[in-house]
Amino acid sequence: MTTADTLWPRAIILMDMNAFFASVEQLDHPEWQGRPIAITNGRRGSTIITCSYEARAWGIKTGMRLKEARRYCPELIQAPSRPQRYVKVSTAIMQALQRFTPDIEIFSVDEAFLDITRCQLLLGSPEVIARQVKQTVLQTSGILCSVGVSGDKTTAKYAAKLHKPDGLTIIPPWEAEEALRNAPVTALCGINKGIGSYLQQHGVTYCGEMKNIPVSVLARRFGNPGRRIWLMAQGKDPEGVITEIAAPKSMGHGKVIPPDTSERSVLLTYYRHMSEKVGYRLRKHHFRAQSFYIGLRTGQQWLKSRARVAEPTDDGEIIYIQCIAFLNHHWHGEGCFQVQVTALDPQPAQQQQSLFAVDNSKREGVNRVMDAINERYGEYTLTPVRLLERSDMPNVIAPAWKPNGHRQTI
DNA sequence: TCTGGGGTCCTAGGACCC
DNA sequence: TCTGGGGTCCTAGGACCC
Numbered sequence: 001m002t003t004a005d006t007l008w009p010r011a012i013i014l015m016d017m018n019a020f021f022a023s024v025e026q027l028d029h030p031e032w033q034g035r036p037i038a039i040t041n042g043r044r045g046s047t048i049i050t051c052s053y054e055a056r057a058w059g060i061k062t063g064m065r066l067k068e069a070r071r072y073c074p075e076l077i078q079a080p081s082r083p084q085r086y087v088k089v090s091t092a093i094m095q096a097l098q099r100f101t102p103d104i105e106i107f108s109v110d111e112a113f114l115d116i117t118r119c120q121l122l123l124g125s126p127e128v129i130a131r132q133v134k135q136t137v138l139q140t141s142g143i144l145c146s147v148g149v150s151g152d153k154t155t156a157k158y159a160a161k162l163h164k165p166d167g168l169t170i171i172p173p174w175e176a177e178e179a180l181r182n183a184p185v186t187a188l189c190g191i192n193k194g195i196g197s198y199l200q201q202h203g204v205t206y207c208g209e210m211k212n213i214p215v216s217v218l219a220r221r222f223g224n225p226g227r228r229i230w231l232m233a234q235g236k237d238p239e240g241v242i243t244e245i246a247a248p249k250s251m252g253h254g255k256v257i258p259p260d261t262s263e264r265s266v267l268l269t270y271y272r273h274m275s276e277k278v279g280y281r282l283r284k285h286h287f288r289a290q291s292f293y294i295g296l297r298t299g300q301q302w303l304k305s306r307a308r309v310a311e312p313t314d315d316g317e318i319i320y321i322q323c324i325a326f327l328n329h330h331w332h333g334e335g336c337f338q339v340q341v342t343a344l345d346p347q348p349a350q351q352q353q354s355l356f357a358v359d360n361s362k363r364e365g366v367n368r369v370m371d372a373i374n375e376r377y378g379e380y381t382l383t384p385v386r387l388l389e390r391s392d393m394p395n396v397i398a399p400a401w402k403p404n405g406h407r408q409t410i
Numbered sequence: 411t412c413t414g415g416g417g418t419c420c421t422a423g424g425a426c427c428c
Numbered sequence: 429t430c431t432g433g434g435g436t437c438c439t440a441g442g443a444c445c446c
Contacts (some may be wrong), residue, residue, distance in 0.1 A: 040414090047413050108446040194443050223420060225443090249418070256414065306439085334417060 008173055011126040012241065013114040014148045014156040015097065015133055017090075018165035020110035022052040023088050023143045025079045031118055036060065037077040038069060045186060049081060053165060066208025089141050096140040100133065105241045115241040127170055150176055154237035157189045181208035188232055195222065195229065208232040248285075252293065252342025253277040260335035263329065267296070267336060271323035272316075274341035279316030282343055288312035288350075289343035292319055294326040297338035303330045312347060319343075 017023065021039045026032045036055035038048045048064045054374035057074035070076055090109045097104055100123065116129050123129050130149045137145045148160030151173025158180065159169040180188075185207055186196040198221065199205070202213050210233035218226030231238055234392045253274045261267060271294075282288060290312045295304040307322035319341060 045414075049414065065413065111446075189446065192444060222443090246418090252416075254415065263427070 003247065006125075006172075007120050008117065008151055009226040010125055010151045010173065011116045011120060011129075012150060012153055013116055013126070013130055013133060014107075014153070014160045015112050015114065015137065016146045016148075016157075016160045016164075017093070017137070017254075018144050018146060019050055019052055019056075020090075020143070021050050021081060021086055022055075022079070024086055024141075025082075026052060028085070028141050029079075030079060032079070035077060036073050037073065037079050039079050039081050040066060041081060045080065070268050085350065088295055089143070089387065092140050093137055096136050097133065099136070103243055105243060113156070113241045130168055130170065132365050134166075136265075145235045149258070150178065150235070152232075152235065152237035153239055153241065154190070155180065155235050158183065158187060158310075161187075173235070173237075180233060180235050181206065183207050183332075185210065185229075185233055188229075190225070190232065191229060208289055210234060248346055250293075250342050250344050251278060251281050251285075251287070251289070251346055252340060254295070254338060254340035254342075255280075256338045257336065259337055261337070262333055262335045265283045267327060267331070267339065268324065270339045271327070271341065272320050274339055275320035275323055276316035278341050279314055282314035282346060282349075286349045287343075287346035289346045290316045291320055291344040293344055294323055295338075295342075296326075296331060296336055296339035297340075298334040298336050305330060305346070311339040312349075314349065332377035 011290070022037055025037060025039065026035075030050075034054060036052060036058055038060065039046065041049060045209055048060065048062060048066060048069055048095050050062050051060050051069075055069070055073065058069075058076075060069045060072055060076065066076075066078060086109060094104070094106055094112060097112055097114060099121050101114055101116055103118070105113040107113055116123070116126060119129060120126065123132070130147045133146055134145060138144065144166040145282050146160050146164045146167040146169075148156040148158065148162070148171070149165075150159055150171040151154040155171050155173075155176045159171045160167065162169045183206065184196075185191050185204060186193070188207070191199070199210075199213075202217065204210055204213060210230055213230075215227055215230040218230050220226070222229065227237065228237065249261050255270055255274065257266070257270055257273060278292075288310055292307045292309070293304065294307055297303075302363045305326055307326065309318055309322065313319070323341065347408040354398050
């Protein structure tokens, strides 16, 4: 059998953009092409979010400190992230891919699964389609991608990683089990250190060894995901491409703050900032929440609580008041390292919320105007006084972002 | 190791209701 | 053969993804 003249029972493509953020920066700054660049969270970010292939050649990796990276590669270029720009490029790519099939799962800002099972007669073999996908991405964005093709999601994703950048790796479904046989189980998407070490204790290091243990063992320990993992290792991942965009379960923002911060006013400023960001995102997507998670990391552990407000809100001010109460009750002056504010179980906003709608309407109006002005002129054009002195705070970056979905985080 | 910031799913255990 | 209260909500914690 050849890949060219055989209809696959199921055909799935995984498209993965190469060093996506760094590639966009190199595209927009031609003088950076072929050079080692590192993306950081704003000009002052000290941790590398991602970096170009040229930088990786020097041993630079995601998560490394900029300072350390410069020791490996003194001419490393720092590029502050521009999330809106990445979103724009990503959206264009994802839209272009819809031309192949509506059965597309946007897995992250730079990855998508395409179920092309039903396209084979119309568009050609999986290989032909995969080449067109690569071509389309390049024409749409000017950026290269790697593509993996197989009969299931996990093998397709594994395949895409084999040849980077600009790779095209095809593993026909009937060859998947053999292709995975000598791959460590932790090379599969969904198996990390936790499950990996459990498997190792049971004598399973490579995918080919998975059959040595009964699926019931994994089912008992990990439930349904356990059953899936057992099949995944044999090139038989049953999960389909998920096309529906699920409603969000939470919307949150957090920030690592200067180490050992113990000044109340500084903590309040960060909480105000996070509260405003959460409120803004709720409003933007027409959600409200009644429960909020508020967290504060002190050394190793988190102080945390759940705050429930009288009725669903999308107002940063109300969220912030919960943060103040949280600090009063749970914080006793310890040095802090990180703050977190998350709206839980956001619900679609109704027209009239309650008897207090009249009171709320004034704040709603203020928020509406503030949002409009900030969208037009920039994030901190209008802002609570407490945030004025921090108007250099970078916008957060969020690779989990999904175009057209609720997981838009900026 | 932590570092940056955004999420999801699953399980276990307790409270509470019928 | 023996066992058996079931269902729902909430929270905490673990594991995973980009």
